[in-house]
Amino acid sequence: MILMEKHVVVIYPHPDDESFGAAGSVTQFRNKGIPVTYLCGTLGEMGRNMGNPTIANRETLPKIRKQELLAACNVLDMEVEMLGYHDKTLEFEDRNTVALHIKEYLDKIEPSLVITFYPDYAVHPDHNALGAAAIEAVGMMDIEKRPVLWAQAITHDFHEVLGKPDIINDVSAEMDKKLEAILCHKSQVQGLLSQFMQPGMEQDVLKQEVAKRFSLEQFYIWKFDE
Amino acid sequence: MKPVNITEVQTVLEQYMNKTVYVHLETTNGAYASHVNQNAYNVGAFIRNAEVKFTNAKIVGSNGTYRVGLKLEMGWIYAEGITDWTITDDDQLLLAGHDREGRLMVALQVSNHPFRY
Numbered sequence: 072m073i074l075m076e077k078h079v080v081v082i083y084p085h086p087d088d089e090s091f092g093a094a095g096s097v098t099q100f101r102n103k104g105i106p107v108t109y110l111c112g113t114l115g116e117m118g119r120n121m122g123n124p125t126i127a128n129r130e131t132l133p134k135i136r137k138q139e140l141l142a143a144c145n146v147l148d149m150e151v152e153m154l155g156y157h158d159k160t161l162e163f164e165d166r167n168t169v170a171l172h173i174k175e176y177l178d179k180i181e182p183s184l185v186i187t188f189y190p191d192y193a194v195h196p197d198h199n200a201l202g203a204a205a206i207e208a209v210g211m212m213d214i215e216k217r218p219v220l221w222a223q224a225i226t227h228d229f230h231e232v233l234g235k236p237d238i239i240n241d242v243s244a245e246m247d248k249k250l251e252a253i254l255c256h257k258s259q260v261q262g263l264l265s266q267f268m269q270p271g272m273e274q275d276v277l278k279q280e281v282a283k284r285f286s287l288e289q290f291y292i293w294k295f296d297e
Numbered sequence: 298m299k300p301v302n303i304t305e306v307q308t309v310l311e312q313y314m315n316k317t318v319y320v321h322l323e324t325t326n327g328a329y330a331s332h333v334n335q336n337a338y339n340v341g342a343f344i345r346n347a348e349v350k351f352t353n354a355k356i357v358g359s360n361g362t363y364r365v366g367l368k369l370e371m372g373w374i375y376a377e378g379i380t381d382w383t384i385t386d387d388d389q390l391l392l393a394g395h396d397r398e399g400r401l402m403v404a405l406q407v408s409n410h411p412f413r414y
Contacts, residue, residue: 119327120399121400125298125381128383128391129391129401131385159343194328266333
């Protein structure tokens with residue numbers, strides 16, 4: 072499933088998107104020695120999860136999430152660049168400006184593969200907006216330098232509307248690493264996993280629950296016009 | 298943050314009266330509300346670094362949840378559901394309301410200097 076790439080760039084807006092969305096695929100790339108760089112759009116400044124019991128407040132949250140992001144990227148052994156946008160506002164930025172900003176990184180890194188969200192099928196407005204800007208950035212590149220782009224859809228209906236994803240990557244074998252990366256996001260994880268995470272839950276039970284929901288990383292290969 | 302002590306918060310609020318201050322006001326039920334529950338609505342609003350001056354300030358409530366009203370020359374600032382408070386190292390007053398899972402539902406913050414942006 073995972074091909075030999077030169078360099079992979081992952082583009083998502085929030086610290087933790089990388090761990091839930093692509094940690095297994097990233098691990099597979101890194102296991103083959105392929106460099107991976109995460110362009111993280113914001114620091115999740117407006118997140119409402121503050122830990123339970125709360126360990127953050129609105130003003131300390133970005134600092135805490137930045138540390139969590141660095142810890143997760145360390146676990147996944149990937150480089151990270153923070154783009155400096157403000158959580159929840161990406162859809163109001165000028166898309167072309169954001170695309171040009173992203174393109175600066177892509178021109179420098181010259182990746183063979185870019186992973187981002189599928190616009191309009193990614194639930195969170197920041198996901199949709201940064202996905203759209205990333206696609207625009209890749210589309211602006213010369214065809215001979217243009218990387219392949221994998222777009223990730225997460226709405227409930229994406230399968231029905233978009234059809235079967237081109238890439239269905241089973242990352243069960245990478246689940247330990249993926250869970251370790253997810254758990255780096257301490258301020259977020261309890262809120263996000265609260266539907267099935269019980270206090271004092273054994274690590275392997277939690278791992279099974281996470282595996283049930285996050286062991287398939289699915290992507291569509293973006294088709295550019297022309 | 299710690300549970301609101303109404304007397305202490307009232308005292309701090311009054312220190313910000315009748316001078317130019319910066320306010321962060323926010324309410325949210327999260328960007329995934331209608332993703333997790335089809336019948337839910339996504340609603341939220343925030344304003345960061347509104348420059349205002351208030352002439353009256355009061356915190357009211359009981360049983361752990363409070364309302365705060367700040368009277369402006371030409372209007373009001375209001376927040377409901379406040380449960381916790383703190384003063385940051387930067388000397389900024391943070392008031393927030395959290396649900397049972399520790400998620401922020403409402404925030405009202407006041408500072409003499411702008412909040413990080």
